[in-house]
Amino acid sequence: MEHNPKLTNIDGQLLEGPTLYRQLIGYLMYLAIARPDIIYAINILSQFMAKPHKPHLDAASDCHSSLLPQRVFPMEILASIVGNIVPTIVVEYWNYYREADQHVKNLHRKWELLEGRKNDIKKILDSKLRQGKKPKDEVETWLQNVETIKGDIDIGQEPARWMFLSRMQKGEFAFKKTKEVEELYQAGDFTDGLVLDLPERIGHMMPPSTLVGESTAQRTKKEIIACLLDNNVRKIGVYGMGGIGKTTVMKEVNNFLLNESNRFESVIWVTVAKANDIINLQNEIAGKLKLGLPKFEDEITGAAELYTALKDRRYVLILDDLWETFALEKVGIPEPTSANECKIVLATRDLNVCKKMSCQKNIKMELLSEKEARELFLHKIEKDVFNSPDLKAIAEEVLQTCARLPLAIVVTAASFKGLDYEYQWTDALDQLSTSLTGFDDIVEKVRAVLKFSYVRLKEEKLKQCLLHCALYPEDFMIDKEELIDHLIDEGIFERRKSRQLEFCGGYSILKRLENASLLEGGIDAQEKFVKMHDLIRDMVLQVASPEFMVGHLGREDFSDEGNWNEDLVKASLMYKDISTIPSNISPRCPNLSTLLLRGNRSLKNVPDSLFEHLHGLKVLDLSDTGIESLPNSVFSLENLTALRLRWCRKLKHVASLAKLTTLWKLDLGRTGIKEVPDGLEMLVNLTYLDLDAEDLKIMPLGILPKLSRLQYLRFSHKVTVKGEEIERLKKLENVWVRFDDLYEFCSFIRSLKKGALARYKIQVGKSENGFASYIKYDDVEKSVVLEECNLRRRGHGSLVLPEDLQFLNLKTCEDFRSLCDVPSLKHVRELKDIQIGSTFQH
Numbered sequence: 072m073e074h075n076p077k078l079t080n081i082d083g084q085l086l087e088g089p090t091l092y093r094q095l096i097g098y099l100m101y102l103a104i105a106r107p108d109i110i111y112a113i114n115i116l117s118q119f120m121a122k123p124h125k126p127h128l129d130a131a132s133d134c135h136s137s138l139l140p141q142r143v144f145p146m147e148i149l150a151s152i153v154g155n156i157v158p159t160i161v162v163e164y165w166n167y168y169r170e171a172d173q174h175v176k177n178l179h180r181k182w183e184l185l186e187g188r189k190n191d192i193k194k195i196l197d198s199k200l201r202q203g204k205k206p207k208d209e210v211e212t213w214l215q216n217v218e219t220i221k222g223d224i225d226i227g228q229e230p231a232r233w234m235f236l237s238r239m240q241k242g243e244f245a246f247k248k249t250k251e252v253e254e255l256y257q258a259g260d261f262t263d264g265l266v267l268d269l270p271e272r273i274g275h276m277m278p279p280s281t282l283v284g285e286s287t288a289q290r291t292k293k294e295i296i297a298c299l300l301d302n303n304v305r306k307i308g309v310y311g312m313g314g315i316g317k318t319t320v321m322k323e324v325n326n327f328l329l330n331e332s333n334r335f336e337s338v339i340w341v342t343v344a345k346a347n348d349i350i351n352l353q354n355e356i357a358g359k360l361k362l363g364l365p366k367f368e369d370e371i372t373g374a375a376e377l378y379t380a381l382k383d384r385r386y387v388l389i390l391d392d393l394w395e396t397f398a399l400e401k402v403g404i405p406e407p408t409s410a411n412e413c414k415i416v417l418a419t420r421d422l423n424v425c426k427k428m429s430c431q432k433n434i435k436m437e438l439l440s441e442k443e444a445r446e447l448f449l450h451k452i453e454k455d456v457f458n459s460p461d462l463k464a465i466a467e468e469v470l471q472t473c474a475r476l477p478l479a480i481v482v483t484a485a486s487f488k489g490l491d492y493e494y495q496w497t498d499a500l501d502q503l504s505t506s507l508t509g510f511d512d513i514v515e516k517v518r519a520v521l522k523f524s525y526v527r528l529k530e531e532k533l534k535q536c537l538l539h540c541a542l543y544p545e546d547f548m549i550d551k552e553e554l555i556d557h558l559i560d561e562g563i564f565e566r567r568k569s570r571q572l573e574f575c576g577g578y579s580i581l582k583r584l585e586n587a588s589l590l591e592g593g594i595d596a597q598e599k600f601v602k603m604h605d606l607i608r609d610m611v612l613q614v615a616s617p618e619f620m621v622g623h624l625g626r627e628d629f630s631d632e633g634n635w636n637e638d639l640v641k642a643s644l645m646y647k648d649i650s651t652i653p654s655n656i657s658p659r660c661p662n663l664s665t666l667l668l669r670g671n672r673s674l675k676n677v678p679d680s681l682f683e684h685l686h687g688l689k690v691l692d693l694s695d696t697g698i699e700s701l702p703n704s705v706f707s708l709e710n711l712t713a714l715r716l717r718w719c720r721k722l723k724h725v726a727s728l729a730k731l732t733t734l735w736k737l738d739l740g741r742t743g744i745k746e747v748p749d750g751l752e753m754l755v756n757l758t759y760l761d762l763d764a765e766d767l768k769i770m771p772l773g774i775l776p777k778l779s780r781l782q783y784l785r786f787s788h789k790v791t792v793k794g795e796e797i798e799r800l801k802k803l804e805n806v807w808v809r810f811d812d813l814y815e816f817c818s819f820i821r822s823l824k825k826g827a828l829a830r831y832k833i834q835v836g837k838s839e840n841g842f843a844s845y846i847k848y849d850d851v852e853k854s855v856v857l858e859e860c861n862l863r864r865r866g867h868g869s870l871v872l873p874e875d876l877q878f879l880n881l882k883t884c885e886d887f888r889s890l891c892d893v894p895s896l897k898h899v900r901e902l903k904d905i906q907i908g909s910t911f912q913h
Contacts, residue, residue: 171242178245181252182224188259189217196265197363204266213259220255222882224248273360273386274329274338277322278593287437288316292323298432299324299387299414300334305407307416308425311436313606314478314517317418320436321391324416328387335414337386342546345605347395348648353377353402356388370401377403382411390417392546392605396427438475445470447477451484451588461493465500472503472520474513478606479520485588486524499527521610524589535563536580537589540603541611542621542643542667548593548600551581560690560713560736561665570758570782570804571829615641618662622647629653639663645692646670654678658685665690672697675721679704686710694718694738706730717741717761729753739764740785752777759783762790763807775800784808788834798822809834813860817871826875828853836860838882851903854878862892874898880906 167174192214196206291309298304311317321340328338341355353373354366360380367373382405399406399415407413417428425433439447448470449455456466469487473479483503490496506523510516528534536558543549555577558564564580567573581601584590590601603611612621618640629649635642635658642663650673657680664687668674674696682688682704689710693701695718705714706726713736716722723743728734729750737754740761747762752774760778762770763785770786775796784800785807786792792808794815806828810816816835829852836858853876862870862884872879872895879902890896890905 167242167246168239169242171238171245174242174245174249178224178249178252181249181256182221185217185252185256185259186221188256189214192259192261192265199266200361200363206266207261207264210261210265213255213261216255217259220248220251224252272329272336274325275340275359276329277325277340279326280319280322287439287443288320291434291436292320292327294434295320295324295416296327298434299328299416300332302409302412304431305409305414306428306430306432307414308422308428308430308433309416309418309436310420310422310425310433312476312514313420314476314604315436315438316477317436318391319477321389321416321418325389334412335385335387337384338389339386340389340391342391343393345392345394345545347393347397349373349397349402352397356402356404374401374403378405381405381413385412387414387416390415393417393419393424393428394421396424439477439480441475444473444475444480447480448473448484451481452488454488462496465493465496469496469500469503472507472516474516476513476517478604479517481588482524482607483520485586486527502526517606518610518613521607522614524587525610525614528587528589532563533580533584533587535561537584537603537611538615538619539563540590540601541608541615541619542641542645542665543603544646545605545608546602548595548602551578551592551599551601554581554601557690560715562689562712569802619643629656635660635663637661641665641667643667644671649674652676652678652681654680656681657683660685661687663688667692668696669694669715670696675699677702682708689713691715697721699723701725709733712736714738719743723766732756735759737761741765747771747774754778755780757781758802761785763787765789772796794818803827804829806831806833809836811835811837813857813862813870820871820873823873828873828875831855831873834858851878853901854880856880856882857884858882860884869894871895872899875901877901877903878906879904882907 192210196210200206295307295309298307309317309321325338325340328335337360339356339359341352341359344351349370350367350373353370356377357364357367357373357380360377362376362380364376367376381403388404404415405411405413407415415428417425417430419425422433422435445457448466449457456462459466469483470480473483487496487499490499503520503523506519506526507516510519525534525537528537539558539561540549540554552574555564555574558577558580559566559573564573564577567576581590581592585592585601589607590603592599592601594600612619617636617638620634620639620642622644629644629652637660639658639660640662642660642665645667646669649668649671652674656678661684663685666685666688667690668677669692672695675698677693677698679702682702685708687710688708690713691705691708691711692713692715694715698719699721701716701722703726705711706728707730709730710733711731712733714731714734715736715738716725717738717740719742721743723745725739725744725748727750728737728748731750732753732755734754734757736759737751737757738759738761739748740763742764743766744762744764745766745768747767747770755777757778758780760781760783765787767787768789770790770792772793773796775781775784775792776799779800780802781800782802783805784797784803785805786809788809790809791811794810794812795818797803797806797808798819804827810819810833813835816833831852832854834856836856838858853873855872855876855878857870857880859882862881870893872893876899879896879899896902
């Protein structure tokens, strides 16, 4: 009996014999080719072809050419007969196709419920963390899983297309993701609570230092620790002159509390600025407590938040380098008592500060003994000069000038280190003795010793680097990379053929200053920094006067015009909380080359008059201020080489830059600009251009090729660049850009010389998600993100990747089946991680 079912299609047309078979065979052939994993489709097809009737053979012979390319199939026919012919797995995939839109809606609805639960949990958790509680591991894992699944879901996706395979896959994806979301929602019912009963221990280990001698530093350390373990002592004061080693001892105490004592839940170290600004102090403490709060803008809010965070903790608060007293309650610090078992330790130069802060125990930091001074000198100079017949007497005299003060000994030893002959020591001692002439006060003598070490620096750029560091606020941790960048802006480091070589030279200079003990190096939150001892900073500013004007941290008044003398070369008013600049101030400083106003967030307006007579200005830093516009006089500063406006979020528009043709650097990163400034194409000397502004979406064509000297180029993820334009920038070394098209990306990579890029973050595709959405490593410098790209598009060749790539993210890429589809991966040498997400396989 001939199997010839009588069925109708969606138009009501009767389908008989060959017509039915043609439709069904075409569908099965397509399914067998597209989804070979569904082996039942192939079996069914072979059964139909096993008993050929001529009409059926005719249908089979032309179904591939006539129907398959069109991908049009009568699905209702399949539904009518599927129960009898096609196995369960095909029914399952048919349902994915038929219910695709409903599955997407269900996913959307379930995700909204999950996101709501996640937000509720985070609010509760944030509150608990402020109290010092530690989140449970299962809660942290759950939150990470929510973020992971969020990356796989396109919440705002359009309804599925009617092309069968695409629609079926979208339905399958939405159905299965809905199940995952439902399971994750149920797992988020943390009935036993979100946090552990014990608070997370807060504290940071300090770089280890060598304490010299048992009778002074070691004794002081032991005395402080004994007081900390004594329930009757709640506040401890440590006092002594600058450079005597208070900070070194306090670091050792900090490390002891974290390593060897479980008595305290939090050990909070804060270096207090000389101006003693309450809000800054509150923000410092909040940062150490990891409260995750925005910076406090007023004292009352800060005090309330800190009090809530500290009142249930057993903490030790270490206040280093305290100059002035303050009321604990004004900051939000609970008064230490025997009941709450909290402690405060402060280090200061002035015993009166200890008394006014009501310290129960005041410990004086003594000078080194003569034996300890000799040991420290020998340790730093790395040569036994006291046993040398030629050098012993001279060395004794050199050591005598250091007055048993550790800082003076360390810096002086660094100056004499490397001198091998008697005549060298004699000459250096004569210079040192001359610098000390006329000083009787020990503090002044120490400054003279430090100045001697400064004068002994052999290269002028070493001195200029040290002078520049003094422009930063006291105790400021200066990011090394930023510092080198600024020294390049200042012209202190000579221009070299590549930015990378300039940075190598910069790091070498900083290392030499560290070796001379004039700068102290360190690492904070994975960032390398240097800082300057306040005695050294005072000495440097004394040397630089009257050419330098440096304001104090936290002072709200703008300097009087009388301070702007004609000899002024550099002026730094960073982080002074300046809110207004008088509209009539117009300094006449023809030699002023650098003006730094960074960090004055309350400053909204800069008057035109400020720059009217500053025609020699080369470096202007207004970054991280509240300015809403630039005065017109800025655009007439024709000698300006660096204009830094980063983090000026309220700056929406920048007028024409056409006259600023000497600019090397233009930093508009994180500003509020919406358009590229006019005249940018005239800045042909630019080597550094940062346009990483969130509201900027278009880079006009024709500008970039004119900026042929660019070494550093950065855009936000919302701006796309053309490959043919960026390929012409042959000096590029640092790049943050997005390409719309994979072909343009590959063309750019092919155009590069091997190793040309020192750093890059390149995004390809239509998505406007930022790099932070993809990259989880802080130390990754070379990254590529491909999203919504067709990796095997015909006519464009295979994907080309940089050989030094460290991180690769493939997200929602069509036609991606395996890493074998990316043959250039086999040439990548430094790859650390590959992330693959939501890649549909056709």
